[in-house]
Amino acid sequence: MTRSQYVRANYQVNATPQFHVLSEHQCEDIYYGALEALERTGAEVHSQTALRIFREGGCRVDGNRVRFPARLVERAVRSTPSRVVISDREGHRSMFLEGNNVYYGPGPTNTYTLDPFTGERRRPKKSDTVRAGIVCDALPNIAYAMDNGTPMDVTPTLADVHAFQALVENTVKPIIHWGFGIEQYQDIVDMAAAVTGSLEELQRNPFIILYSESSPPLRHSEEAIDKAIFAAKTDIPVIYTPCTFSGGVAPATMAGSLVISVADFLVGLVAGQLVREGASFIMGGLISTMDMSSSILSYGATELSLLSAGLTDVARYMKIPMFSTGGCTDSKVIDVQMGIEAAFSILIAGLSGANVVHDCNYMEYGATGSLELMVMDDEIIGMVKKILKGIEVDDEHLAVDVIDAVGPGGHFLGEMHTMAHFRDFWAPTLINRLRYDGWKAEGSKTMGQRVREKTQNIINTHEPERLPKDVLHRIQEVVDRAEAREAAKKISK
Amino acid sequence: MSNYFEDLAKSVIAGQQERVKELTRQALDAGTDPVEIINQGLIAGMNVVGARFKVGQMFVPEVLMSARAMNGGMDLVKPLLVGQELPSAGKVVLGTVKGDLHDIGKNLVGMMLESAGFTVVNLGVDAGPDKFLQAIKEHKPGVIGMSALLTTTMLSMKDTIEVLKEEGLRNKVKVIVGGAPISQDFAEEIGADGFAPDAASATDLCKKLLA
Numbered sequence: 001m002t003r004s005q006y007v008r009a010n011y012q013v014n015a016t017p018q019f020h021v022l023s024e025h026q027c028e029d030i031y032y033g034a035l036e037a038l039e040r041t042g043a044e045v046h047s048q049t050a051l052r053i054f055r056e057g058g059c060r061v062d063g064n065r066v067r068f069p070a071r072l073v074e075r076a077v078r079s080t081p082s083r084v085v086i087s088d089r090e091g092h093r094s095m096f097l098e099g100n101n102v103y104y105g106p107g108p109t110n111t112y113t114l115d116p117f118t119g120e121r122r123r124p125k126k127s128d129t130v131r132a133g134i135v136c137d138a139l140p141n142i143a144y145a146m147d148n149g150t151p152m153d154v155t156p157t158l159a160d161v162h163a164f165q166a167l168v169e170n171t172v173k174p175i176i177h178w179g180f181g182i183e184q185y186q187d188i189v190d191m192a193a194a195v196t197g198s199l200e201e202l203q204r205n206p207f208i209i210l211y212s213e214s215s216p217p218l219r220h221s222e223e224a225i226d227k228a229i230f231a232a233k234t235d236i237p238v239i240y241t242p243c244t245f246s247g248g249v250a251p252a253t254m255a256g257s258l259v260i261s262v263a264d265f266l267v268g269l270v271a272g273q274l275v276r277e278g279a280s281f282i283m284g285g286l287i288s289t290m291d292m293s294s295s296i297l298s299y300g301a302t303e304l305s306l307l308s309a310g311l312t313d314v315a316r317y318m319k320i321p322m323f324s325t326g327g328c329t330d331s332k333v334i335d336v337q338m339g340i341e342a343a344f345s346i347l348i349a350g351l352s353g354a355n356v357v358h359d360c361n362y363m364e365y366g367a368t369g370s371l372e373l374m375v376m377d378d379e380i381i382g383m384v385k386k387i388l389k390g391i392e393v394d395d396e397h398l399a400v401d402v403i404d405a406v407g408p409g410g411h412f413l414g415e416m417h418t419m420a421h422f423r424d425f426w427a428p429t430l431i432n433r434l435r436y437d438g439w440k441a442e443g444s445k446t447m448g449q450r451v452r453e454k455t456q457n458i459i460n461t462h463e464p465e466r467l468p469k470d471v472l473h474r475i476q477e478v479v480d481r482a483e484a485r486e487a488a489k490k491i492s493k
Numbered sequence: 494m495s496n497y498f499e500d501l502a503k504s505v506i507a508g509q510q511e512r513v514k515e516l517t518r519q520a521l522d523a524g525t526d527p528v529e530i531i532n533q534g535l536i537a538g539m540n541v542v543g544a545r546f547k548v549g550q551m552f553v554p555e556v557l558m559s560a561r562a563m564n565g566g567m568d569l570v571k572p573l574l575v576g577q578e579l580p581s582a583g584k585v586v587l588g589t590v591k592g593d594l595h596d597i598g599k600n601l602v603g604m605m606l607e608s609a610g611f612t613v614v615n616l617g618v619d620a621g622p623d624k625f626l627q628a629i630k631e632h633k634p635g636v637i638g639m640s641a642l643l644t645t646t647m648l649s650m651k652d653t654i655e656v657l658k659e660e661g662l663r664n665k666v667k668v669i670v671g672g673a674p675i676s677q678d679f680a681e682e683i684g685a686d687g688f689a690p691d692a693a694s695a696t697d698l699c700k701k702l703l704a
Binding site: 367 | 644
């Protein structure tokens, strides 16, 4: 480099693109709005366990209504770790949910699945959850697994337990998983502990995150909040995620919806921190608008992206890891609308720096899970990751020497500098950039056809790392125990 | 006098409850037949609202405002209908099933039904077979509607239908079901009379079943 020796003052670097929806002051306003709602209006809680914890913890409890003094909520926020590290099934620490690290993956509990072989929209089976595990395992930009649909060919009250078995046996990636109630949560934790060897090891190096949804505005079912309490007691990270839709269960204004979302998260958080100070909580998460014609909770609305990015700003302000949403669509089929909505939301979620971005498989306003969408999202995530890496600016990248060596009218194809850097370009795997004749020679396939072929190919050929036989056996024992318990319940009923 | 009806209908469409009440009072003071006020003013306005909603010219919150305005007028007219039949499209008992607290969808169905002239008895959330059974005996509805959001709680819909059979009431009432995990197939499987994917079509379904 020919530049003379120098030092610089006040030099700033954008290592990545910069994107914020809310300023620090606006985040503060949302947070204080939530504290005010909790102190003044409070929340309705339908769990005796939670009511007792709140009462003993210093909340004002009146029947089912709980009002939260700000000091209690603030203490809970302060005692929540700002980072959660999740390992894979082999114990390698792989997801660092801290700062602005972003990890993408699918979502859970869809009531239909779009069959990638027949194109049929039908009820999910356990074999579909197996497929979900395999596809999550194979895709490089999918960081963790979720189930892609509630299996309905098993004991209904154990769909969660069976889905976990199908996932854990078919992917080494971390698993984020839901459960109907704390009995099933215990089954899931026991299966996970069978993999790690002990509960202590699972707590030290968790490869699962539990997931609980509450129903705004300011109402927490027994199952939802008891699951948060269970996770804190058991010392396993949990996502507490109110399902907030603007105009329906939250004000029609975006700031008001954020207030509801934060307040409802905080109800779960306070319960958890009262049970175990320092318990790992991740703030969810699902926030969008209610479509005022069809009354769906829209998964393709641009407001989903905007609201989720705003909520992520508030989570960062609170120094709590964030569970966000993207890669989803209201479309019913593999089509252009799906592509538009998925790409938009993956980009904005990425730019927002949310730690976990889920639902990269959600079609039809969440009703249908699609592995094809997940495969297409994997490609989009690759593109977005490239954007998030920004533009490096230093002597090597400014390349003034190379410009001088090539000179006016020359080309850079033969330069060592090009050799060293051209692989930094993002290279597509599904996006087609062939010239017309090449594309025609390969069968003139549309994006949808290429996505379907890749999905089928993964399901047919990908071999996930298998669990040892004794571990599989212990997992099966947990499932059998759960089946016996549910059968006994049915008889006593 | 026809002006009252036109203004009433317009005010219902615009969702202006106070204006509807005022006009209803004026019409009553002028000696207008209460049934005419309902049919040619209040319901006539609501019919326009329903039609506009269907084609995407009006939206859910506007429909609810119109329904509220219409009910403001209804409340004034109803006490004067002694001895006369209150025009009603039918009676519907609604509830979110046992173990489920999700009720926004069900409440939306209730408001849509009311705005279409149905009388609605709302059982709220966590309504098990017994609660539906009691409501049927008490209110004698033409239709009961069960709602569920969870794949576990939706199973209790079948329990309610079974209880109705045991009590010999199954043929006396139509059963409709709805909610995120519910499908036409599921409705048929459990022996329901109908399924509606959203609030507006639930109204059409009730009309069809009671026709």
